[in-house]
Amino acid sequence: MSLFVASLNSGSNGNCYYVGNNEEAVLIDAGISCKETEVRMKRLGLSFNKLRAIFISHEHADHINGVATLSKKYQLPVYITPETKRNGRVSVKDHLTFSFKAYEPVAIGSLTVLPFPKEHDAADPHSFVISHNQVNVGVFTDIGVVCDRVITQFKKCHAVILESNYDEDMLERGRYTQFLKERIRGGKGHISNTQALELFLAHRPEFMSHLFLGHLSAENNSQKIVKKIFSEVAGRTEVIVASRNKETTLYYIRNKNHRTRKIQAAQTAQLALF
Numbered sequence: 001m002s003l004f005v006a007s008l009n010s011g012s013n014g015n016c017y018y019v020g021n022n023e024e025a026v027l028i029d030a031g032i033s034c035k036e037t038e039v040r041m042k043r044l045g046l047s048f049n050k051l052r053a054i055f056i057s058h059e060h061a062d063h064i065n066g067v068a069t070l071s072k073k074y075q076l077p078v079y080i081t082p083e084t085k086r087n088g089r090v091s092v093k094d095h096l097t098f099s100f101k102a103y104e105p106v107a108i109g110s111l112t113v114l115p116f117p118k119e120h121d122a123a124d125p126h127s128f129v130i131s132h133n134q135v136n137v138g139v140f141t142d143i144g145v146v147c148d149r150v151i152t153q154f155k156k157c158h159a160v161i162l163e164s165n166y167d168e169d170m171l172e173r174g175r176y177t178q179f180l181k182e183r184i185r186g187g188k189g190h191i192s193n194t195q196a197l198e199l200f201l202a203h204r205p206e207f208m209s210h211l212f213l214g215h216l217s218a219e220n221n222s223q224k225i226v227k228k229i230f231s232e233v234a235g236r237t238e239v240i241v242a243s244r245n246k247e248t249t250l251y252y253i254r255n256k257n258h259r260t261r262k263i264q265a266a267q268t269a270q271l272a273l274f
Contacts (some may be wrong), residue, residue: 004250044250
């Protein structure tokens with residue numbers, strides 16, 4: 001009754017998240033190269049033999065750059081909406097391409113992946129909740145605004161990868177053009193540290209054990225700022241700031257009746273998980 005979670009990379013230079021159980025796993029987005037995905041999974045002791053599918057949230061390059069090569073090399077099915085595939089010009093073989101619809105769960109072995117719409121400047125963007133035996137892990141990045149759909153799913157999650165893209169003061173004082181600033185904070189771009197914090201404080205379920213903060217801007221945010229503001233109010237929820245340059249540790253997420261623990265990469269062989 002558990003899931004394993006790691007961010008392989010999180011940021012405008014590439015996004016890729018691993019979620020799985022003892023038998024199967026999925027990648028949410030594939031925005032780093034096939035080679036980097038292989039290197040980072042290997043460092044975590046994760047085997048491609050466990051991967052069953054890749055789910056694509058939207059067509060921006062930092063979410064799809066590695067998908068075609070990964071799918072071809074490992075014959076991985078890619079779940080992607082027709083609008084996203086067309087707008088991103090994603091070249092995945094037809095027999096490996098599968099569509100999904102909002103709020104229609106997709107079964108991947110014993111995993112269930114629930115897509116739901118998000119507010120982002122893309123053709124047909126979605127967020128995902130991955131579930132196994134009543135354990136729920138959300139991947140909520142590029143969400144634009146904290147809408148009711150995000151709140152509803154956030155309340156169900158034992159762990160969440162949540163974007164905390166920018167510090168409002170840094171964005172305002174930074175070198176971006178006014179047009180780009182408005183695009184980022186205009187409701188179809190990204191959410192700020194403040195918006196992410198408000199969501200966490202107002203709607204965190206008591207059983208949420210882990211909060212991953214991701215998709216931090218290289219120009220308008222810092223890991224130090226994000227770690228400080230969330231750690232001060234986290235309580236029993238462990239806060240992890242996902243890097244835009246390397247993978248996180250692999251984390252073990254249990255259901256609400258159990259405490260959680262972190263799995264170091266060196267321990268995975270001993271536990272025979274992969």
